[in-house]
Amino acid sequence: MATTPEGRPLRLLIADDHTLFREGIVEILTAAGGLEVVGTAGDGEEACRKAAELRPDIVVLDVEMPGQEVRETLPRLAHACPKSRVVVLTMHDDVVLAREMLALGASAYLVKGSTRHELLSALHSVVVDREPGHVILSVTQRGFDRVSQASADALSAREREVLGLTAEALSNAQIARRLSIAEGTVKRHLRNIYRKLGAVSRLDAVNKAVAASLIPAPHQRDAR
Structure with a gap:
């Protein structure tokens, strides 16, 4: 009890x-x-x-x-x-x-x-x-193993920018304005990011990229 x-x-x-x-x-x-x-x-x-x-x-x-x-x-x-x-x-x-x-x-x-x-x-x-x-x-051990697997296919510089802004909880429209690109382009970058990292959501993609040191952790970014 x-x-x-x-x-x-x-x-x-x-x-x-x-x-x-x-x-x-x-x-x-x-x-x-x-x-x-x-x-x-x-x-x-x-x-x-x-x-x-x-x-x-x-x-x-x-x-x-x-x-x-x-x-x-x-x-x-x-x-x-x-x-x-x-x-x-x-x-x-x-x-x-x-x-x-x-x-x-x-x-x-x-x-x-x-x-x-x-x-x-x-x-x-x-x-x-x-x-x-x-x-x-x-x-589980599988969860620990995924940390090293995420870096198998590295992100491009633009994909890292998009994912870094995603980690700041910006919407697709806000990311598009920040980077001066079309919202459709942001969506395409995110689809590529999901494919490369084997991610199923924005949060999952951010966590896998942080684990692989492809982008800084959100709290580290805020501290700068």
Whole structure:
């Protein structure tokens, strides 16, 4: 049974844009005992708003949801409810993304292929083990191996520019204006980038390029 050190049930907020998956997680957690799901959210903004209102012990957060980007959601959650722990639960088996999420304040990073036991253990551990720097990471060896594979087909200088601006969360139209090119050209560059990196989304492409040192990490770029 997962409870707080004081013995009361852990209060959780579940944030995931897929209704069926979100409902399944709620059922699993409710059946476990010692857990109370106090709210759900379908995007990052709603997660931040409900976290500020409900003050959960833990926010279970999906990485890719509509609207607000996860790199904005994590700092906003920390500001809205600094005592809440964030457990990232995602389909991305990606060590680079995992490290970034932990650096932004998440206490745990679990792939959605994790078992029920691993999820419940993580939820208990992030509350009981409160030492600074205590994190939980669940990434398969395949996720580690992808880090070296991304550099197999290097990006062109223009593709790196496009991907660097993508990493800053700019839209295709904004990237086109910044580089003085057509929006259709931006889309073509992104298709080429996805093909070269074996990426399935903008976030996936950025993470693989950062892992292969093809572009700087977003936080490094901001620090310059």
